[in-house]
Amino acid sequence: MLEIRNLEAGYGPINVLWDVSLSIAEGRVTTIIGPNGAGKTTLLRAIVGLLQPRKGEILFRDRPIHGMAPWHLLEAGIAMIPEGRMIFRDMTVEDNLILGAFPKARRAGVARNLERAYTLFPRLRERRRQLAGTLSGGEGQMLAMARGLMSEPQLLLIDEPSLGLAPVIVNELFEIIADLKAEGRTIVLVEQNTHKAVGVADEVYLMLSGKVAWSAPARDVDLAVLHDLYFSR
Amino acid sequence: MIELVLQALYSGFLQGGSYALIAFGLALVFGTLKIINLAHGELVLLSAYIAYTVESRMDVNPVFAIPFALVLVCLCSVLVYYLLSFIRKDRELNSLILTYGIAIVLTNALLMIWSADVRATTSPWLQEALVFGPLASMRSELIFFLVSLILMGALWWWLARSWYGRAVRAVASNREAAKLMGIDPRLTEILSFVVAGILASFAGVALFSYGVIHPPLGEALTLKAFTITVLAGLGSIPGVMLGSILLGLAEALTVTFASSALQDLVGMILLLIVLFVLPNGLFGVTGGRG
Amino acid sequence: MLKLEDVSVRFGGLVALNNVSLSVGTNEIVGLVGPNGAGKTTLFNVISGLVKPTSGRILFDTHDLGSMPVYRRARLGIGRTFQIPQPMHELTVRENLVVAQRFGAGKLDSVKIDEILEITGLDDKSERDASSELSLTELKSLEVAKALATAPSLLLLDEVLAGLESVGKRHFMTLLKSLHERFSLGILIIEHDLETIASLCHRVVVLNFGEVIADGTPENVFRDPEVIRSYTGAEHA
Amino acid sequence: MKVMLLRWAVVVLLAYFFVPWLFGANAYLMSLIVASLVIGGVALAWALLGNLGGMISFGHSAFFGVGAYVSALLAINADFPIWLAMVCGGIGALLVSVLMLPTLRLKGPYFAIAILAYAQIFRIIATEWRSLTNGVAGLSSIPSLPAVLWWESGSKISSYLIVVTLVFAFILVYRWVANSHYGLALRAMHESEDATRVVGVNSTLLKAAMLLLSACMTGMIGAFNAHYINFLEPDYAFGGVWIVIPIVAAIFGGYRTIWGPLVGAVVVYLVDQLLFKNIFPSGHQIILGIILVVMILFSPGGLLPLLTVRTRKRTC
DSSP states (O other), X not given: OEEEEEEEEEETTEEEEEEXXXXXXXXXXXXXXXXXXXXXXXXXXXXXXXXXXXXXXXXXXXXXXXXXXXXXXXXXXXXEEOOGGGSOTTSBHHHHHHHTTOSGGGXXXXXXXXXXXXXXXXXXXXXTTSBXXXXXXXXXXXHHHHHHHTTOOSEEEEEOTTTTOOHHHHHHHHHHHHHHXXXXXXXXXXXXXXXXXXXXXXXXXXXXXXXEEEEEEGGGOOHHHHHHHHHTO | OHHHHHHHHHHHHHHHHHHHHHHHXXXXXXHHHOOOOTTHHHHHHHHXXXXXXXXXXXXXXXXXXXXXXXXXXXXXXXXXXXXXTTOOSSHHXXXXXXXXXXXXXXXXXXXXXXXXOOEEXXXXXXXXXXXXXXXXXXXXXXXXXXXXHHHHHHHXXXXXXXXXHHHHHHHHHOHHHHHHTXXXXXXXXXXXXXXXXXXXXXXXXXHHHHSEEOTTHHHHHHHHHHXXXXXXXXXXXXXXXXXXXXXXXXXXXXXXXXXXXXXXXXXXXXXXXXXXXXXXXXXXXXXXXX | OEEEEEEEEEETTEEEEEEEEEXXXXXXXXXXXXXXXXXXXXXXXXXXXXXXXXXXEEEETTEEOTTOOHHHHHHHTEEEOXXXXXXXXXXXXXXXXXXXXXXXXXXXXXXXXXXXXXXXXXXXXXXXXXXXXXXXXXXHHHHHHHHHHTOOSEEEEESTTTTOOHHHHHHHHHHHHHHHHHHTOEXXXXXXXXXXXXXXXXXXEEEETTEEEEEEOHHHHHHOHHHHHHHHOOSOO | OHHHHHHHHHHHHIIIXXXXXXXXXXXXXXXXXHHHHHHHHHHHHHHIIIXXXXXXXXXXXXXXXXXXXXXXXXXXXXXXXXHHHHHHHHHHHXXXXXXXXXXXXXXXXXXXXXXXXXXXXXXXHHHHOHHHHOGGGOBOOOOOOXXXXXXXXXXXXXXXXHHHHHHHHHHHHHHHHHHSHHHHHHHHHTTOHHHHHTTTOOHHHHXXXXXXXXXXXXXXXXXXXXXXXXXXXXXXXXXTHHHHHHHHHHHHHOSSOSHHHHXXXXXHHHIXXXXXHHHOSSSTTHHHHHHHHHHHHHXXXXXXXXXXXXXXXXXX
16 A cells, blocks of 8 residues: 655655665554664654655555655555654644544535544543643643544554553553554554554554565564563674 | 723724734734745735725725725735745745745835825725714724734634635644645645635735725734734634734833834834744744744 | 752643752763753753753852853853854854854863864865754764863763764764863763763663663663653552 | 055045045045945945844834934033044944844844844934924034044045044954854854854854944944934934945845945935936935845845855856
8 A cells, every 4th residue: 555665765964764665564563662862753753754855755545655744645545653742732623623524525524524533532522622732742742643633544653652651541542553553454553562453453554764664464573572672682 | 000001901992803804814824934025024014005096097995996906916916926936946035036036026016006106095984083982093903903803713713613614724834734634725825825825815905994005014914914913823713812902902002101213113023022032922832943 | 970959840731840850970971861852952942041940959069050141151161052053153163163162161272173174074165154064973973072172171072973873962962072182171961862971971861751760870860660660650560 | 474464555545535635625525435335334234134133124214223323412511532432422322222132032034023123112202302403493502522633523535534434444344243253153043053052152142242243333423423423313313224325225136245235325315315316306225225125136135145056167
């Protein structure tokens, strides 16, 4: 579904991604793990067009999409759920969700999708009139997830949902990701929490220092081996 | 004495209405682009001069100037946006210098077209005094206060309820995240300039129908709008309304108890106090100028 | 030489650092690691004075840094680099070092610009424009060179190795080791690559959620189950 | 070095000997030269703050106006010798800039606007404090400049010699600052203030010093001008022209050269006065606005940097 070939990208003089290639199959959960600074988030930002790659190509359903603006990509069916701090803090929870359905083709379904979001995340329904900035970290992350689903994306990119959250909330979030997987969605999940991420994944990629260092089907992954790679033991 | 104070408060309150129109245009543009449009006051003044021309040439009530003003001022406003979009490097300062340059061009264009003379409406209907107990005002002051309330209401509805209004707020709140929602920020930027132009058109006609205008007035208007914007924090409608009325009151009290010449001084001093003392305005949460 | 006692930093409701205590001895290389958002760069900003601590004390040699302004800390001998290189724009490489030398802790001739240019491999780039004519590796070298030109006794290095290819990385490792030997500097370094940390540092401090969760030799720290958990989310290791 | 000295010798000789000798008899030409040196002096003072210090001021009219009024009032009411009155004009402007010190904590655009507000405040004060300034009617018969050598007081040539000396002094000050390590630090602070602070630069103090110095210089030029034209009114002394031309000139010149702002100011002023003032008697400043807009759109770094880049490429 998504094919990335020899991607190189970075910020200003700093190159973060060096020659990254990977492919994402439809209906599967692909997880990208790796330590901090490995370039995982940068990869997602390059896919959705927030960052223009310097080299390489990105194909979505065999169509090149590198260089496209993020707002066109959403219409093409790719949505990114950024980390929870990227919600509209001075707008209400409901306004945040409604904005998730901004692309013209999605506006008709906004009421139905809103209802679905509230069913999936009952706590957001309680706080629908509250400003998003007043939410706790976990609720903010849930809002970001619910908002990302509002556009009914074909490909969902989720960026570090567990970042800075307590284990109980992380568990809750991963249950929801498992539910989404059960619905047959195509998901790319970027995570530091290898344990959780590998548990929910079909495919695992390990990134180290801006490169794909290793990849395997999730069932073949031995966490101990992975941790050795992580800590260079 | 008390009557004098009451009267001053009443006039200041009414004046606050059109200040809100001017200030909100500035705030909206600042919200989406993070740019201070120093030519904003001149756009308001342009509308006021269109009202003057309509009145003096066509001999009709200046309120009929509004359609002409809307077209011309919105065009100019979008033109400002178009020029701004060429700036790539060091946007904050270069755009400030650019809009300052545009302000000079507009001021001098006004001077060339309409001369340096002070103008005011001659319509007796607009200037007729309406008296409620101890409070008196011109008819035009009341009309435009109501117009301003209606416009602010409409604006509130647009920002809170419409797709594009929400998009404008989303871009102001978090530009990156807005892009991820499928919003093209450039669209909201143009929209904010158009809306700023609409508000400026009404404000200009209001200004002409109860006050006096002359070409150098634009800069003071921009500074007043900026004062209100920093006073209100950025972009909240109730904040802008309150800030505008506060400035209107402060000016009216100065005129009553000191001199009308010192009216503009109050706004400037208020601006400096707010900049130095209140890092985030009265109601603000965002920003930070230090 | 540097000692932090119960330093906390809050931004609004957000706790960036919570009762952090740590020390860097003279001539010691200490690694600072931890997941994203753990507060590493905030810690550097607190030490160099760009951010005011909400509570706690920072001692440097015999001085209590308290609310001492940034420039005076630099003159006392705290040099630092930035994660995203911040060359002084519009200046050449040499001019960057001249500013650092003239205003920094060193007395005029105690640091020699040519020598620093040579050690950092910038000698043939000295007349280049610092903000537009350098590669990433050179920018990183310039960050270190600038800090050195102030003649510091403590060097704070914020991810000087991130974004470098393995060749650049090796070059930098060698550079850091030789600097340390030559100038007898205390170094506090933020770095994600744990292998690098292990081979470079005498001691490692791990931050998570703004708190110190481990402090010790690299071998011991990387075996600490809590450290592994903070990195990977594993419930057991 | 020798070339430098020679060049300076030629310039000084031209300025002090040939200009008065050649043009001294032509009063119109001399008045244009003096007026352009006045604007050039303001531009240099502005450039010290704006080009070197990176602080874009929309308020130098405040310094110019205050300097002019302080000097004129001291000379009229207290019989101060003109030299002393002019120095006091500079000090007056400096005191005004002390009031502006809190603005240094503000970020770029906020700084610019705060300064703009100050300029408005001082113009209003000059207009409204009628007992002191005579309001919009202005001050007339301000004592003339003193005699220089054998040229009588108030003559074009003596005025010229005074202003040319002032401008030379400004050039020396500018050069001294620009070539010192303070100049390097100032340039570095534009885009990377934190980077300079962590190597030990007291950026706040340095910025404050530049503001004070620039204000004092502008005030002295304003004072000179008041005694030169013998007349002051608020809208002139605090006029927008003292703000716009330096900005245009600074962009024209860039910060790497001293001649840039100076020549830029003179050229823009002369074009404005000789050409556009005749074409559009009122509103001729529109042209300054247009130049500003066009220049910021096509070369935010200034025209001269554009030229130097091109020539450098050609020689490569």
